[in-house]
Amino acid sequence: MSFAGIHGRADELARITTFVAEMRSGAGQALVLRGEAGIGKSALLAFAADAADTDTTGSTTTGGTTTGGAAPAAAAGPAGADDLLVLRGAGVEAEAGIPFAGLHLLLHPVAGRVDELAEPHAGVLRRVLAGDGTLDRFAAGVALLELLGTLARSGPVLVLTDDAHWLDTASVDALSFAARRLAGQRIGVLLAVREPHAPVTPTPGLPELRLSGVDEESARRILASTELPRHRRDRVVADADGNPLALLELGSSERDSHGDPFAGFVAELPQATRTVLLVAAADGTCDIGTILAAAGTLGASIDDLRVAEDAELVMFTEGCFGFRHPLVGASVYRAATLARRLEAHRALAEVLSQDTDADRRARHLAAATTTPDESVAAALEAGIDRASVRGGLAAVADAYERAAHLSPLARDEGLRLTSAARAAADAGQPERARDLAEQAAALLPEPVDATWAAIVRATLAEDDGRTAEAHHLLVTTARRIAGDAPEPASKLLFMAVGAAWRGDDPARAVESAATADELGLPGAERVRALATAAGSDVAEAVAAVRELVTVDCAELAACTDIALTLRSEVQRSSWSLLLGDADGAYSRATDTVRQARRQAATGALPAALGVLAQAELQLGELDAAARSAGEGLEVATRIGQRRGTAVSSGVLAVVAAVRGHADATAAFAADSESATAAHALALLDLGEGRAETAVDRLTASHRPGLAGLTAVPDLVEAAARTGRCEDRDFAEQALADYVTWVNAVDRPQLRAVALRSRGLLGESDLLPTALGMSDHAGPWQRARTELAHGEWLRRDRNPAKARPHLRAALTVFDRLGAQPWADRARTELRAAGEGRDSRPGRDTALDLDGLTPQELRIVQLAADGLSNRDIGNHLYLSPRTVGYHLYKAYPKLGVSGRGELAKLELMA
Numbered sequence: 001m002s003f004a005g006i007h008g009r010a011d012e013l014a015r016i017t018t019f020v021a022e023m024r025s026g027a028g029q030a031l032v033l034r035g036e037a038g039i040g041k042s043a044l045l046a047f048a049a050d051a052a053d054t055d056t057t058g059s060t061t062t063g064g065t066t067t068g069g070a071a072p073a074a075a076a077g078p079a080g081a082d083d084l085l086v087l088r089g090a091g092v093e094a095e096a097g098i099p100f101a102g103l104h105l106l107l108h109p110v111a112g113r114v115d116e117l118a119e120p121h122a123g124v125l126r127r128v129l130a131g132d133g134t135l136d137r138f139a140a141g142v143a144l145l146e147l148l149g150t151l152a153r154s155g156p157v158l159v160l161t162d163d164a165h166w167l168d169t170a171s172v173d174a175l176s177f178a179a180r181r182l183a184g185q186r187i188g189v190l191l192a193v194r195e196p197h198a199p200v201t202p203t204p205g206l207p208e209l210r211l212s213g214v215d216e217e218s219a220r221r222i223l224a225s226t227e228l229p230r231h232r233r234d235r236v237v238a239d240a241d242g243n244p245l246a247l248l249e250l251g252s253s254e255r256d257s258h259g260d261p262f263a264g265f266v267a268e269l270p271q272a273t274r275t276v277l278l279v280a281a282a283d284g285t286c287d288i289g290t291i292l293a294a295a296g297t298l299g300a301s302i303d304d305l306r307v308a309e310d311a312e313l314v315m316f317t318e319g320c321f322g323f324r325h326p327l328v329g330a331s332v333y334r335a336a337t338l339a340r341r342l343e344a345h346r347a348l349a350e351v352l353s354q355d356t357d358a359d360r361r362a363r364h365l366a367a368a369t370t371t372p373d374e375s376v377a378a379a380l381e382a383g384i385d386r387a388s389v390r391g392g393l394a395a396v397a398d399a400y401e402r403a404a405h406l407s408p409l410a411r412d413e414g415l416r417l418t419s420a421a422r423a424a425a426d427a428g429q430p431e432r433a434r435d436l437a438e439q440a441a442a443l444l445p446e447p448v449d450a451t452w453a454a455i456v457r458a459t460l461a462e463d464d465g466r467t468a469e470a471h472h473l474l475v476t477t478a479r480r481i482a483g484d485a486p487e488p489a490s491k492l493l494f495m496a497v498g499a500a501w502r503g504d505d506p507a508r509a510v511e512s513a514a515t516a517d518e519l520g521l522p523g524a525e526r527v528r529a530l531a532t533a534a535g536s537d538v539a540e541a542v543a544a545v546r547e548l549v550t551v552d553c554a555e556l557a558a559c560t561d562i563a564l565t566l567r568s569e570v571q572r573s574s575w576s577l578l579l580g581d582a583d584g585a586y587s588r589a590t591d592t593v594r595q596a597r598r599q600a601a602t603g604a605l606p607a608a609l610g611v612l613a614q615a616e617l618q619l620g621e622l623d624a625a626a627r628s629a630g631e632g633l634e635v636a637t638r639i640g641q642r643r644g645t646a647v648s649s650g651v652l653a654v655v656a657a658v659r660g661h662a663d664a665t666a667a668f669a670a671d672s673e674s675a676t677a678a679h680a681l682a683l684l685d686l687g688e689g690r691a692e693t694a695v696d697r698l699t700a701s702h703r704p705g706l707a708g709l710t711a712v713p714d715l716v717e718a719a720a721r722t723g724r725c726e727d728r729d730f731a732e733q734a735l736a737d738y739v740t741w742v743n744a745v746d747r748p749q750l751r752a753v754a755l756r757s758r759g760l761l762g763e764s765d766l767l768p769t770a771l772g773m774s775d776h777a778g779p780w781q782r783a784r785t786e787l788a789h790g791e792w793l794r795r796d797r798n799p800a801k802a803r804p805h806l807r808a809a810l811t812v813f814d815r816l817g818a819q820p821w822a823d824r825a826r827t828e829l830r831a832a833g834e835g836r837d838s839r840p841g842r843d844t845a846l847d848l849d850g851l852t853p854q855e856l857r858i859v860q861l862a863a864d865g866l867s868n869r870d871i872g873n874h875l876y877l878s879p880r881t882v883g884y885h886l887y888k889a890y891p892k893l894g895v896s897g898r899g900e901l902a903k904l905e906l907m908a
Contacts, residue, residue, distance in 0.1 A: 006043050008218025008242075015209060016044055019188060020051045024156050028182030030189035032164075032203045035211030036325060037261035038245020041192035044211075045160045048190055049086050052158045083155035085110075091166030093264070096199070099133030100140065102171030106161065107144075113151060121146045137170055141177025148178060148187050156186040164191040165198035172201060180205045196312050197265065197325065213242020220638070222247050234394070234428075246326040262331040265313065272304035275344075277314070278336050281329035282344040282367070285360075286320035294347040342368045359383030359399065366402045377406040381416065392600020393427035396420075401436065414443030414453075421456045426566065428602025428639035430460050447481040451488045458495065459567075463603070465642040467503025471496050475512060482519045490521040497527055498571065501534035502643075504675070504703065509534040533578070536704035538737045542744040545575050545706070566596055566604040573611040577618065578706045580747035582778075586615035606636035606644025613651040620778025622816050626655045650676035657684035658780070660820040675701045679711040686714055687820030689854050689875060691721035699730055704737070712738040713757050717788075720760040721854070732761060749776040756785045764792050771805070783812035787825055790832070795850070799832035806832060827853050850892040858885045859893065863901040 006013065019031055033041045089106030107114075107129060114125045124143040127135055151157045161167070161175065179189040193201045214222070219237045222244055240246035245261075266274065276295040283291055292302055308314045313328050314321065323329045333341065345367040352361035362379035369376050380403035384396055400420035407413040421436035437456040444450045454477040461470040474496035482489040493516045500508035513531035516524035532544035549572060569592040576585035589612035596605045609632030616625035629651035636644030650672035656664035657680045665684045669677035678701035685694035698715040702708050712734045719731035735757055742754045755770035767789045774782040790805035806829045813822035831851060851859065854875075861871045868879040868886075875882075886898070895901060 006040070006047060007221045007244075008214030009040060009044070012040075012044060012209065012211065013047060016048050017051055019190075020048060020158070023052070023158065023186060023188035026184060026186050028152075028185040028187040030179035030182060030191070030206050032206050032208045033190065033192045033211065034195055034208055036243065037194050037197065038243045038249070038327060039211045039213070040244050041194070041211060042162055043244070045162055045190055045192055048188075049088075049158065049160060052086060052156065052188070053084055085151055085155060085157045087157065087159045089159070089161040091161070091163040093166045096166050096168055099168055099170040100128050100131075100135065100174070102161070102167035103128055103140065103144065103174055104131065106159070106171075107147070110147070110151065114147065116150050117143070117146050133170070135170075137173045138177070140170065140174040144174050145178040145181055148182075149185055152186045157188070159187070159189040161190070162192045164193045165195070165201045167201070172203070176203050176206065179203075194261070197262070213240075214244060215242065218242075219244075219247055240326050243326060246330075249327055249330055262313075262325070262328050263335065265311065266328075266331050266335050269311075270304065270307060272300040273307040274332065274336075275300040276305045277308055277329070277332040278340060279344045279347060280314075280321060280323070281333040282341065282364070283348055283360075284329075286322055288316070288321040290348065290351055290357075291321060293351040294344070297347045297350060298343065342370070359386040363399070363402070366406060369406060372408040373406050374408055374412070377403040377412070377416070380406070393423045393602075394429065394600060397423035397427055397429065397432070397436075410443045411446075411449065414440045414449065417443065418452045418456065422452065425456050425459055425463075426599075426601045426603040428605070428635070428641075430463060430603070430640060433603075434460050447477070448485045448488070451477065451481060451485065451492070454492070455495070458499065462499050462502065463641045463643050465646065467499045468505070468508075470499040471503065471505070471508050471512070474499065475515060478515065479519070482521060486519070486521050487523070489519065490516060490523040490527065493521065493527045494523070494530060497530040497534065501530070501707075504673075504707070506531075506534050506536070506705070533575075534705065534707075538705065538709075538740045539744055541706045542579065542741060545578050549575050549579070566592060566599070566601055567607065569595075570604065570607045570611055573608075573615070577611070577614060580742070580745040580750045582615050582618040582749075585611060586619065589615055602635060602639055603641065606632045606639075606641055606648060608632075609635070610644060610647035610651065613648060617651055617654060618778070620780035620782075620816075622655050622658060622780065622818075625651055629655070645671055646673050646676075650680065653677060653680035654683060657681065657687065658821070659817045660684070660687055675703055675708070675711075679714065682711070682718065683714055684820075686718050687818070687824070689820075689824075689857060690877065691718045691854070692724070692727075692877075692881070694718035695722055695724075695727045695731075699727075702730075702734060706741070708734075709738055709741055713753050716757040717760055717784075721852070728761065735761065747776075748773055749778065749781070752777045752785065753781055756788055759792070760788060764796075767792050779812050780816060780818070783809045783816070783818075783821070786812070787821070787828070790825075791828055791853075794828060794832045795852075802832045803829060803834050806834075824853050827856055831856055851889055855885050855889040855892075858882055859889050859901060862886060862898055 015031075019029065023029060033044055035041055087106055087110065089102060091102055092105070095101035095105075107125065111129050114122050114129070116122075117125065120139070121143040124135060124139050125147060128140060128143075148157055148159070159175075164172065164175075167175075175189065175191065179191075182189065191203065191206075193203070195201075213219075216237060219240065219242055220233060223233045223236060226248065236247060266277075269277070275298050276291070279295045279298070279300075280291045283294070285291075292305070295301070295304075305314065309316075312324055315324050316322075336344070345364040349361050349364035349368060352364065354361060358379070360383075362376065362383045365376045366380055380399045384399055397420045400416050400423060404413045404416035404420060407416060417436050417440035421433045421440060424430075424433035424436060433456055437453045437460075441450055441453045441457075444453065454473055458470040458473045461467075461473065474492045478489040478492035478496065481492075493512045496512040497509045500506070500512060509531040513524075513528040516527040521527075526548070529544040529547050533541045533548060535541055569588060573585045573589040573592065576582075576588060589608055592608040593605065593612055595601070596608050609628050613625045613629035613632060616622075616628060629648040632644060632648035633652065636642075636648060649668045649670075653665050653668035653672050653676065656668055662684060665680055669680045672680070678697045682694040682697040685691070685697065695715065695718045698711055698718065702711070702715070712731075716731045716735055719727035735754075738757065739754050742750045752770050752773035755766045755773065759765075759767040759770055767785070771785050771789050774785040777785070786805045786809035790802040790809060793799070793802035793805065806825050810822055810825035810829065813819075813825055831853075857875065858871055861874060862868075866874070868882040871877070871882045872879045890897065893901075
């Protein structure tokens with residue numbers, strides 16, 4: 001049984017599954033499914049049939065399914081104690097006035113079993129099957145109950161009736177009568193009733209399950225099965241309001257009316273009413289004044305709209321017009337001829353103001369125009385600014401694309417398609433943007449004209465994680481246009497350096513800068529500065545980034561273009577992070593996120609949220625960082641943006657690592673960039689006491705230059721704990737770059753971390769100074785400095801002085817949810833004498849001060865009787881490493897071997 005296509009109905013499917021199981025066990029019952037057209041009632045009936053046809057072992061029963069109505073009936077299988085019989089019926093609108101027509105359709109496949117009943121029940125059902133509509137309804141209900149009971153002796157019986165709102169009253173009464181009297185029998189009755197927009201179907205005394213719309217995530221999964229482009233899905237999801245059928249129907253304007261539950265309603269409306277509804281559907285707004293004015297030019301009025309209102313097809317809320325069901329408007333528009341649709345759009349264009357509604361007017365003019373027309377195309381383009389206010393960048397892309405197709409000249413079409421592609425890229429519509437850019441490139445043979453198409457294609461490639469492809473495209477295009485357009489060529493090479501940097505390819509960054517110098521381009525020094533910032537010399541890189549943050553926006557990208565302005569601001573925020581200015585990055589990124597939301601720039605939003613999350617992480621605000629990164633990941637996943645997914649996943653991996661959530665760390669790390677993934681996993685190892693593993697990860701993933709500095713403090717701490725000379729040597733080299741950076745950017749919070757790192761590598765006297773400066777470093781880094789200082793004091797035989805620092809660290813770690821680090825602080829506190837048992841007879845003089853946290857944990861496990869291998873499995877260490885730590889711990893505890901540990905009073 002597979003109903004993977006039923007999305008967003010977990011509770012309902014569970015209810016149906018329970019219903020079927022109880023029916024099979026003899027707890028006969030009925031259930032009425034109620035909901036609007038297209039909400040999924042028929043799908044649940046199909047699920048019930050399939051669930052009933054599968055026994056508790058998962059095998060299919062040998063019974064048959066009979067089908068009433070126009071569909072052919074399947075013969076019942078051989079009778080047997082567990083055979084299942086499914087009786088299917090359905091209401092038919094054309095037969096709603098014929099007494100017992102519905103019951104006749106339901107029972108016709110089992111007419112041969114009627115003779116098994118005693119009289120008068122057999123006679124009553126024979127008259128039903130003969131079409132006698134004069135029968136007493138009570139007698140019909142009793143006879144139906146008797147027949148179902150007889151059928152149930154051979155196996156469970158499931159009665160499914162779809163569109164029960166179209167059943168004749170006599171059949172509804174008989175079914176309801178029987179359905180209320182099923183207790184103790186293996187019989188189930190499921191009725192599906194549409195409401196509203198259907199005859200009222202009372203079913204007193206029967207339990208009901210009301211269906212509402214599915215959630216947004218489920219709606220997107222439903223649309224994923226269609227060929228609808230991703231950029232159209234957002235609009236369809238919003239318009240369908242969670243209705244599964246509406247999602248599928250609105251997903252294509254090419255569908256016919258098959259399966260459209262409102263086609264009949266629409267066809268029966270008066271012509272003038274259909275005219276008003278067509279104008280409303282064509283306009284797509286709730287502006288009732290404009291709708292009535294346009295309809296008036298076509299001979300319809302508000303009185304004609306009242307017919308639809310009385311039929312509950314439309315509604316008014318605070319003067320705003322709307323269709324009660326999303327399928328009504330689609331049904332009306334689809335049912336109209338092309339000529340009538342053009343007429344409706346033309347009427348709307350005539351009544352809309354050129355001054356206040358230029359974009360709407362141009363949109364309707366375009367919809368009413370069937371041949372290229374530059375004046376209409378120009379009108380669409382002129383309304384772009386207002387279109388962006390009304391509908392964001394997606395609306396801008398729509399307007400440009402329509403204007404392009406109305407352009408008589410190929411060059412104009414290409415340039416407008418390019419503009420559409422730019423808007424679509426940052427509206428979060430990458431497939432559409434790529435297609436538009438490729439169309440534009442084919443129409444723009446001149447290299448200069450094709451520049452923007454290349455930028456869009458490179459931007460999309462980088463968003464998709466294909467930085468090498470983006471770099472190649474930008475450099476190739478820059479070389480082609482350098483002679484005719486040197487300034488755009490310089491900007492392309494600047495972007496190429498950025499792509500190489502983000503792709504962790506400094507050689508290509510240097511190559512791009514050399515190309516700018518070779519071609520003698522204006523602004524080559526900016527390209528060179530960015531390449532230097534991506535290089536391995538930390539001091540030079542800091543100087544270069546400082547120069548870049550002062551560059552005028554116009555030198556980086558076309559700031560009149562919303563999309564690239566937002567991306568430029570994201571770049572500036574990331575540069576602030578490279579200069580250690582987390583506060584500045586936070587402020588700038590917050591503003592960029594706000595602008596991206598206001599412009600509906602979904603494509604730029606993941607990058608902006610990613611930098612915001614990184615800034616919050618550096619400020620020690622773990623919850624805020626997780627929220628920003630979570631939103632960034634959700635948006636990036638929805639629009640298929642791999643780079644946005646990687647950045648946000650990296651932040652979430654680090655947060656999960658700090659909190660000791662191993663599974664989440666691994667899952668997020670798998671989707672993040674390699675260096676960030678290694679850092680997160682190493683941080684998890686460090687928190688759990690696996691220092692050697694942490695060092696191995698960080699050493700293998702370390703990158704020279706600014707990009708590799710974030711992980712250096714963790715590398716230093718891990719190396720300080722392993723005791724391996726090669727680890728310490730590597731950490732000291734990395735720390736030298738870190739200190740150079742700190743001195744260059746001169747940020748107190750970073751200086752505190754640098755001093756702590758130097759203290760861990762042997763300059764212990766720097767730890768008090770580091771602690772004194774750590775107020776600037778945020779709660780996470782301050783707590784780690786408190787912990788490091790407390791550990792040093794304890795090992796230096798000052799447990800009383802260590803305890804306040806360890807308590808302070810523990811308090812912050814607990815507040816941040818950093819469980820492994822809180823555990824370390826607790827272990828250190830116990831080792832410093834806090835919480836020891838002082839009851840008489842206990843050895844309270846045992847000296848644990850000399851043990852490292854790792855040694856203490858291993859000794860405690862060994863005292864509990866665990867072998868070296870068991871301890872290694874518990875702490876993710878090799879048995880050899882466990883033995884080494886025990887060998888070092890024995891002299892400190894004054895014991896000669898494992899056998900004496902159990903006799904000691906070790907704090908748990």
